[in-house]
Amino acid sequence: MLAKRIIPCLDVMNGRTVKGIHFENLRDSGDPVELAIRYSEQGADELVFLDIAATNEKRKTWRQLVYNIARHIHIPFTVGGGISEIRDVEALLNAGADKVSVNTSIFRNPQLIETLARQFGSQCIVAAIDTKPFDNSWYVHLNGGRVQTQTRALDWAREVSERGAGEILLTSMAGDGTRNGFSIDITQAIATSVPIPVIASGGAGTMEHFAEVFEQGRADAALAASVFHDGDIHLRDLKTYLKSRQIPIR
Numbered sequence: 001m002l003a004k005r006i007i008p009c010l011d012v013m014n015g016r017t018v019k020g021i022h023f024e025n026l027r028d029s030g031d032p033v034e035l036a037i038r039y040s041e042q043g044a045d046e047l048v049f050l051d052i053a054a055t056n057e058k059r060k061t062w063r064q065l066v067y068n069i070a071r072h073i074h075i076p077f078t079v080g081g082g083i084s085e086i087r088d089v090e091a092l093l094n095a096g097a098d099k100v101s102v103n104t105s106i107f108r109n110p111q112l113i114e115t116l117a118r119q120f121g122s123q124c125i126v127a128a129i130d131t132k133p134f135d136n137s138w139y140v141h142l143n144g145g146r147v148q149t150q151t152r153a154l155d156w157a158r159e160v161s162e163r164g165a166g167e168i169l170l171t172s173m174a175g176d177g178t179r180n181g182f183s184i185d186i187t188q189a190i191a192t193s194v195p196i197p198v199i200a201s202g203g204a205g206t207m208e209h210f211a212e213v214f215e216q217g218r219a220d221a222a223l224a225a226s227v228f229h230d231g232d233i234h235l236r237d238l239k240t241y242l243k244s245r246q247i248p249i250r
Contacts, residue, residue, distance in 0.1 A: 002248070003250045004214050004242070004249055005221035006210070006249070007047065007199060008225065009223050012049060012052065016029075016031070017229065029225070036049075042235040044235055047077050047078070048078045049069060049078070050079075051080070051081025051082060052081065063091055063092065063095045066097060067095040070095060077096060078097065080102065084105040084112075085112075093124075099126050102116070103127075107149070110163060113125065114163050117164030123166045126165065126166065129169065133174055153170070154193060157198075161194040161196050166197075168198045168199065172186065172200075176203065179206075179227065181205060182202065182209055182219070182222070183200075191218040191220070199221040200217055200222050201222075210241075214242070
């Protein structure tokens with residue numbers, strides 16, 4: 001079994017880290033640069049920065065803030081929000097990102113996945129999938145979860161993999177911010193159906209939840225926000241716990 005990754009996430013709006021429940025009722029969670037430094041020092045395997053309003057506001061990600069974070073950390077750094085063309089990716093990589101997370105734009109134009117993978121390499125392209133269950137299936141949502149599609153998340157995951165995405169960031173909108181646990185069913189369904197790594201997101205509340213999403217959900221990485229921002233789970237303690245469960249951790 002390959003080593004699993006623990007990834008804190010910075011959801012950013014108006015230059016501040018925010019967090020809500022089911023993508024709504026956002027509250028301030030602190031300065032993104034300070035949080036990034038904290039997680040880098042605590043031993044996070046990677047860091048994800050998502051400008052959660054960029055696509056809906058039809059603008060680009062805050063490049064200066066990306067630069068300010070990147071210059072202070074020494075772990076792989078993924079950035080998403082408002083990416084729709086090659087020059088957006090170039091700008092973020094030049095600002096210090098290692099990978100980019102792309103969601104709505106690749107759904108609207110699936111050929112973009114192949115274009116970006118060819119230009120920057122599959123390892124650089126993270127296909128973000130926001131999904132919520134309806135009528136016994138999980139469906140893709142766009143624009144920060146505001147727009148429901150008729151495409152099943154499992155079908156879309158297979159397509160982004162085939163088109164050249166390097167990994168999938170799978171966010172359960174049903175679990176987001178609830179701390180009731182990751183959505184094991186859809187995570188396992190996708191993780192066992194695609195040959196690329198799957199990052200599980202949405203629902204982390206306890207260290208046991210991380211163990212479950214690795215052991216049962218078959219995720220390659222687990223992403224969380226509020227439990228880290230609020231100090232309820234310390235990254236070093238989490239890694240010690242997972243090692244005690246015989247789960248390989250970096």
